[in-house]
Amino acid sequence: MATNEVKKTKYLNPYLGGVLLGLVLLSANFISGRGLGASGAVKSVVATTIKAVDKDAVTTMPFMKEYADSHSGNPMKSWLVFEMLGVLVGGFLSGTIAGRLKLKVEHSPKITAKRRLVFALAGGVLFGFGSQLGRGCTSGSALSGMAVLSLGGFITMMAIFGTAFGMAYFLRKNWI
Amino acid sequence: MGPLVINEIISENTNFLLAFLIGIAFGWVLESSGFSSSRKLAGIFYGYDTVVLKVFFTGAITCMLGLLFMGLFGWIDLDLVYVNPTYLTSAIVGGVVMGVGFIMGGFCPGTSFCGAAIGKIDAMVFIGGLFIGVYGFAFTYGWWEKLYLAKYLGEPKVSQSLGLSDGLFGLLLIMAALVMFWVAEWAEKKFPREEY
Numbered sequence: 001m002a003t004n005e006v007k008k009t010k011y012l013n014p015y016l017g018g019v020l021l022g023l024v025l026l027s028a029n030f031i032s033g034r035g036l037g038a039s040g041a042v043k044s045v046v047a048t049t050i051k052a053v054d055k056d057a058v059t060t061m062p063f064m065k066e067y068a069d070s071h072s073g074n075p076m077k078s079w080l081v082f083e084m085l086g087v088l089v090g091g092f093l094s095g096t097i098a099g100r101l102k103l104k105v106e107h108s109p110k111i112t113a114k115r116r117l118v119f120a121l122a123g124g125v126l127f128g129f130g131s132q133l134g135r136g137c138t139s140g141s142a143l144s145g146m147a148v149l150s151l152g153g154f155i156t157m158m159a160i161f162g163t164a165f166g167m168a169y170f171l172r173k174n175w176i
Numbered sequence: 177m178g179p180l181v182i183n184e185i186i187s188e189n190t191n192f193l194l195a196f197l198i199g200i201a202f203g204w205v206l207e208s209s210g211f212s213s214s215r216k217l218a219g220i221f222y223g224y225d226t227v228v229l230k231v232f233f234t235g236a237i238t239c240m241l242g243l244l245f246m247g248l249f250g251w252i253d254l255d256l257v258y259v260n261p262t263y264l265t266s267a268i269v270g271g272v273v274m275g276v277g278f279i280m281g282g283f284c285p286g287t288s289f290c291g292a293a294i295g296k297i298d299a300m301v302f303i304g305g306l307f308i309g310v311y312g313f314a315f316t317y318g319w320w321e322k323l324y325l326a327k328y329l330g331e332p333k334v335s336q337s338l339g340l341s342d343g344l345f346g347l348l349l350i351m352a353a354l355v356m357f358w359v360a361e362w363a364e365k366k367f368p369r370e371e372y
Contacts, residue, residue, distance in 0.1 A: 010210075010371055011208060011209055011210040011227070011371075012205075012208045012209050012210075014209060014226075014227045014230035014231050014234070015230055015234050015357075017205055017208065017209035017227075017230075017231045017234075017235075018209075018230055018231040018232070018233065018234020018235045018237075018238065019234055019235075019238050020201075020205045021202075021205045021206070021209075021231055021232075021234070021235030021238070022234065022235040022236065022237065022238020022239040022241075022242065023238060023239075023242070024198060024201045024202050024205060025235060025236075025238075025239040026238070026239045026242040026243065026246075027198055027201075028198050029178075029179065029239065029243060029252070029257055030178040030179060030180065030246065030251075030252055031178070031179065031180045031181060031186070031191070031194050031198070032179060032180070032181045032182075032191055032194070032195070033178075033179030033181060033182045033256050033257050033258055034179075034257070034258040035239075035258070036198070036202055036286070037286075038284070038285035038286035038289065039285045039306070039310070042285065042303075042306050042307060042310050043310055045307070046307065046310045046311055046314055047314075050311075050314060061314070061315075061317070062317050062318050062321060063313070063314040063315070063317035064314070066317070077192070079191065079192065079195045080195075082192045082193075082195035082196045082199065083195045083196065083198055083199035083202065084199060084289060085196060085199060086195065086196040086197060086198065086199020086200040086201075086202065086203060087199045087200070087202050087203035087206070087286065087289050087290060087293070088199075088203060088289055088292070088293045089196075089199070089200050089203065089293075090199060090200035090201060090202060090203025090204035090205075090206075090207065090293075091203035091204070091206065091207040091212060091289065091290035091291075091292075091293030091294060092203075092293040092294060093200070093203075093204060094203070094204045094207035094208045094294075095207050095212060095293060095294030095295075096294075098207075098208065100207075100212065100294050101294050101295055102294070102295050103295040103297065104295065104296065104297060105296075105297045105298050106213060106214055106215060106291075106296055106298055106372070107215075107298065108215065116298050117297070117298060117301050119280045119281060119282075120214075120280075120281050120282065120283070120298040120299070120301045120302045120305065121281075121301050121302070121304060121305045121308075122277075122280050122281065122305065123276075123277040123278065123279075123280035123281015123282065123283070123302060123305060124277065124281050124283075124288070124301065124302035124303060124304060124305020124306045124308070124309060125277070125305040125306075125308045125309040125312065126273050126274070126276050126277030126280065126281070126305075126309060127273075127274050127277030127278065127281060127283075127284060127285060127302075127305070127306060127309060128277075128285075128305060128306035128307065128308065128309020128310040128312070128313070129273055129277075129309035129310070129312055129313050130270045130271070130272070130273030130274035130275075130276075130277055130309075131270070131274060131285060131306075131309075131310070132270070132309075132310055132313035132314075133266050133269060133270035133273060133313065133320060133323070133324060134266055134267055134269070134270020134271050134273075134274060135260065135261070135263065135266065135267070135270070136260065137274060137284055137285045137286065138232075138274070138278075138284035138285070138286065138287075139284070139285065139286040140260075141260060141267075141270075141271075142232075143232060143235060143236055144260070145259075145260040146236040146240070147235075147236050147239035147240045147243065148240075148243065148257055148258070148259045148260070148333075149240065149259070149333040149334050149335050149342060149345065149346075150259045150260040150261075150262065150331070150332075150333065150334070151262045151329065151332045151333060151334045151336075151337050152260050152261060152262030152263065152264075152267045152329075153260050153334075154334045155262070155264070155267045155268060155271065156267045156268075156270065156271040156274075157271070158271070159267065159268050159269075159270070159271020159272050159274075159275060160271045160272075160274045160275045160278060160284075161220075161275065162271075162275065163271065163272045163274075163275025163276055163278075163279075164221055164275040164276070164278040164279040165221055166275075167275065167276055167279045167280075168221035168222060168279055171279050171280060172222065174218075174280075174282075175215065175218045175219075175221070175222060175282070176222050176224065
């Protein structure tokens with residue numbers, strides 16, 4: 001293997017990465033009749049813990065009732081939970097082979113690590129909340145929805161990226 | 177033939193095993209494309225790194241074409257494939273909230289798990305935020321229920337809504353993506369930066 005070639009191509013060619021991503025998504029649809037997802041796995045964990053703390057939550061909490069109506073059985077025995085465990089393994093393997101395994105806070109040199117973490121937390125809270133309202137995140141709603149030509153998927157995709165573009169100017173110090 | 181699970185060609189437990197394997201492939205592709213770095217992801221919003229656009233659209237189009245052709249060849253029954261329902265109001269409002277979260281946090285849920293898997297502390301904190309956000313929604317669901325269920329349109333396809341065939345819409349989407357890729361390549365040359 002030519003070592004200088006490896007240094008130059010640190011990441012996969014994005015178009016090749018895209019085709020591979022599409023094939024993974026296609027396999028999910030072919031095998032299980034559904035696309036990929038991420039926030040749904042978080043929802044399963046949340047539903048499990050609420051159920052563990054309050055057994056009556058299904059009757060007292062409208063969210064849990066809605067969840068129970070759309071999901072049967074143990075919330076942790078769900079397609080998305082197994083898929084997301086796989087994501088952790090796959091990401092770890094890829095990062096290990098590429099030599100990117102490192103405990104660190106990644107941030108622009110213009111901001112402190114603390115500022116980065118505060119914004120990461122706030123961004124996570126909003127993304128988690130929005131993914132529930134929007135019935136799925138960038139993976140489940142936007143990417144998978146677009147692939148099956150779902151109108152809602154296209155609308156959510158445009159809302160996510162449009163809003164982020166619109167806000168980019170105000171948050172430029174965090175990134176550039 | 178497909179979808180294999182719905183047509184009961186493979187069992188529910190095999191499905192979970194395959195979900196895990198598909199997840200490994202998903203995580204691998206995301207990480208090796210650079211989606212474990214928030215600075216790389218955020219690049220799309222400033223033009224210095226457009227990997228998100230390229231991977232995302234190439235991925236969606238590849239799968240869309242695959243499904244259309246497999247449907248045409250009779251390899252998969254597209255009527256059995258899940259099409260996300262459209263609740264117009266919550267699709268927009270939820271998307272806007274997620275967009276703000278994206279530019280603030282630099283990750284989306286899937287990519288944050290990838291970042292956390294290789295030791296990004298900011299990604300782990302983002303995941304903590306995700307849990308808080310989902311709990312927050314769960315406990316305040318009553319306040320948003322009306323919004324959540326408003327303007328339900330069923331499960332329309334974007335092609336139907338525009339009065340186009342799936343194939344023609346697919347072609348237009350590919351052409352739009354090619355234009356965006358061309359702009360993206362131009363932007364990366366105009367706003368160069370080091371690789372994160």
